Amino acid sequence: MGSIKRISKELTELTESPPEGITVELADESNVYEWKVIMEGPESSPYYNGKFLVKLSLPTEYPFKPPTVSFATKIYHPNVTNDEKGSMCLGMLRADEWKPSSKIAAVLQFARQLLSEPMPDDAVEGRIAEQYKNDRGRYEEVAREWTRKHAC
Amino acid sequence: MNLQDFLAMEESRERDELIDLRSLDLVSEYDSHLMCPICHCPFVEPVRLQCDHVFCGSCLSSAINSFRSADSDEFPCPSCRNPTQKVSASVPRLLINMCDEIRVLCPLITEGCQEIIPRGHVQSHVEKYCGYRLLPCPDNSCDQMTRSKDVGMDQKCIHKVRRCAHCKENVLEHEYEEHEKELCPVLEVTCADCETVVTRGALQEHIESCPEVAIPCAASKYACPVKIRRADIAAHEQSCPIVAMGPYFETQNARLKSLESSMRHLQQRNEIFEDGLANIRSTLFESTRLGANSHSGGQPPQSDREQQSSARVDAHTDDPADLAAGVFSSNATTYLLSLHESLREEVSQLSHAITDLDARASMAIMNECMRIKEDIAHTNAAVNSVRMQVQWLMNPRLHQGTRGGAVRPSSTESEGTRTNMASSVAGPSHATGQSLGPLRPRRPSDSGREGTKL
Ligand SMILES: [Zn+2]
Ligand SMILES: [Zn+2]
Ligand SMILES: [Zn+2]
Ligand SMILES: [Zn+2]
Ligand SMILES: [Zn+2]
Ligand SMILES: [Zn+2]
Ligand SMILES: [Zn+2]
Numbered sequence: 001m002g003s004i005k006r007i008s009k010e011l012t013e014l015t016e017s018p019p020e021g022i023t024v025e026l027a028d029e030s031n032v033y034e035w036k037v038i039m040e041g042p043e044s045s046p047y048y049n050g051k052f053l054v055k056l057s058l059p060t061e062y063p064f065k066p067p068t069v070s071f072a073t074k075i076y077h078p079n080v081t082n083d084e085k086g087s088m089c090l091g092m093l094r095a096d097e098w099k100p101s102s103k104i105a106a107v108l109q110f111a112r113q114l115l116s117e118p119m120p121d122d123a124v125e126g127r128i129a130e131q132y133k134n135d136r137g138r139y140e141e142v143a144r145e146w147t148r149k150h151a152c
Numbered sequence: 153m154n155l156q157d158f159l160a161m162e163e164s165r166e167r168d169e170l171i172d173l174r175s176l177d178l179v180s181e182y183d184s185h186l187m188c189p190i191c192h193c194p195f196v197e198p199v200r201l202q203c204d205h206v207f208c209g210s211c212l213s214s215a216i217n218s219f220r221s222a223d224s225d226e227f228p229c230p231s232c233r234n235p236t237q238k239v240s241a242s243v244p245r246l247l248i249n250m251c252d253e254i255r256v257l258c259p260l261i262t263e264g265c266q267e268i269i270p271r272g273h274v275q276s277h278v279e280k281y282c283g284y285r286l287l288p289c290p291d292n293s294c295d296q297m298t299r300s301k302d303v304g305m306d307q308k309c310i311h312k313v314r315r316c317a318h319c320k321e322n323v324l325e326h327e328y329e330e331h332e333k334e335l336c337p338v339l340e341v342t343c344a345d346c347e348t349v350v351t352r353g354a355l356q357e358h359i360e361s362c363p364e365v366a367i368p369c370a371a372s373k374y375a376c377p378v379k380i381r382r383a384d385i386a387a388h389e390q391s392c393p394i395v396a397m398g399p400y401f402e403t404q405n406a407r408l409k410s411l412e413s414s415m416r417h418l419q420q421r422n423e424i425f426e427d428g429l430a431n432i433r434s435t436l437f438e439s440t441r442l443g444a445n446s447h448s449g450g451q452p453p454q455s456d457r458e459q460q461s462s463a464r465v466d467a468h469t470d471d472p473a474d475l476a477a478g479v480f481s482s483n484a485t486t487y488l489l490s491l492h493e494s495l496r497e498e499v500s501q502l503s504h505a506i507t508d509l510d511a512r513a514s515m516a517i518m519n520e521c522m523r524i525k526e527d528i529a530h531t532n533a534a535v536n537s538v539r540m541q542v543q544w545l546m547n548p549r550l551h552q553g554t555r556g557g558a559v560r561p562s563s564t565e566s567e568g569t570r571t572n573m574a575s576s577v578a579g580p581s582h583a584t585g586q587s588l589g590p591l592r593p594r595r596p597s598d599s600g601r602e603g604t605k606l
Contacts, residue, residue, distance in 0.1 A: 006192045022198055062217035063190055100230040101189030
């Protein structure tokens with residue numbers, strides 16, 4: 001049950017001094033393992049002005065297992081699956097790259113950073129990654145359109 | 153030491169730990185370098201890895217258990233993921249001291265202990281010094297627990313119940329003294345004012361009727377400053393002029409209150425009227441401006457502006473006469489405007505009706521035309537069949553006629569009979585030609601046939 005203490009500590013820190021463009025709260029006050037995160041699209045990205053609802057689930061083995069991050073708001077992004085799950089799983093979020101010393105704040109900042117700098121070589125949506133690499137203008141246009149439609 | 157030894161050591165250590173140091177409430181801020189990256193608390197029994205990363209021993213052992221692939225002698229450091237085989241218990245003394253110095257609240261704060269102690273001393277404080285730690289009752293026959301501070305020098309049980317000799321109530325042994333001296337309701341006290349001796353339970357009642365207690369005059373709310381013994385108050389109230397004035401003050405108060413309420417009511421109504429007036433004014437201003445605009449349609453723009461400004465002056469002036477004039481003129485213009493509007497509506501209605509009628513008439517004409525066209529087609533067909541019949545009837549005669557004609561030149565018949573013959577033959581064909589004539593005046597075949605017949 002050491003995880004609950006660490007989780008609530010991190011939650012307190014995040015609510016008291018939230019990182020830029022990120023606000024967190026519990027999806028359900030009685031369950032510290034499910035978080036509701038509102039992520040604002042970074043200014044330098046086509047997601048700017050969008051508010052994305054991101055669900056962060058912590059495993060009971062946290063911090064020994066990584067949290068899972070999924071976009072509840074539809075988003076046009078090479079690293080986010082374009083289905084109802086909207087899951088994002090790469091870099092520090094992978095179980096074999098996760099470090100128990102990483103904080104949730106770092107996870108959220110990493111996810112937001114990914115909005116302005118997608119990683120097309122690590123993509124889950126190959127088509128979007130292709131477009132991102134070969135036709136950046138069109139990608140930004142679609143991403144902006146989706147943001148306007150789903151995240152505003 | 154290697155991982156196996158370390159895990160075994162942690163296993164054995166966890167048992168003699170009584171207090172969870174991680175759940176303590178920290179009073180002071182501490183350096184972030186003293187925070188274990190796994191549990192986010194100041195290190196508890198820290199250990200060090202080859203990469204110089206430090207963790208709590210227990211945190212590291214859970215990390216090893218969840219990261220090491222089945223019994224290999226290597227696991228990735230939770231901070232840098234470097235493969236690690238050895239765990240070293242030798243952590244700089246300084247680090248441990250700094251962690252032990254962090255101030256925390258006594259975990260028995262729930263029992264009432266307010267002490268703040270260094271974290272390193274918590275264990276011994278709770279075990280030996282805290283006045284709120286629970287000890288078994290010194291009396292062996294009693295199975296209850298006692299706070300250590302309540303166990304007196306005499307080591308006797310505080311759970312025994314003693315009956316109060318005065319009020320017959322059951323009181324705990326250690327609270328008996330306090331009860332007897334201060335709380336017992338049967339305890340006798342003397343009234344501070346009249347020095348009558350009453351029981352504690354009846355004191356409140358006595359004070360309410362004690363003749364010596366100073367009470368204020370009944371007219372104190374109308375500012376009589378007198379405050380004297382209850383015994384004398386009746387005499388004072390008899391002579392107090394303010395008490396005599398009491399009923400008058402009361403009626404005055406009531407009147408003031410009703411006046412105030414009606415004032416408030418009137419104020420509200422006034423506000424409503426003012427709002428209404430402002431509305432009317434603004435509509436008036438609108439309409440006069442509109443009127444000015446429409447009147448001065450053909451005039452030069454300068455006079456237009458003049459009229460507008462005068463209208464504005466009209467609307468804003470507070471002189472009732474001007475206002476009335478403005479109202480009148482604007483009434484007239486609004487009337488004309490509405491008349492104009494209704495006329496315009498009528499015109500548009502009329503034009504609608506006309507287009508409607510037009511459409512209906514052309515529809516009717518179309519229908520009629522269709523009917524007539526059909527009739528004509530019928531007639532044509534009838535005429536054609538009649539013509540066919542006539543032709544059929546005529547054919548034998550024509551054959552006869554040509555046969556006769558071919559014979560005739562060789563015969564010696566007179567010219568007169570030949571013409572007669574020809575005219576009698578042509579007669580009926582002429583008649584058909586004439587009857588067809590008005591209906592189908594340009595049938596080239598008809599004239600051709602006539603020609604051949606003639
Ligand atoms: Zn720890
Ligand atoms: Zn390390
Ligand atoms: Zn204490
Ligand atoms: Zn006892
Ligand atoms: Zn008593
Ligand atoms: Zn008294
Ligand atoms: Zn008085």
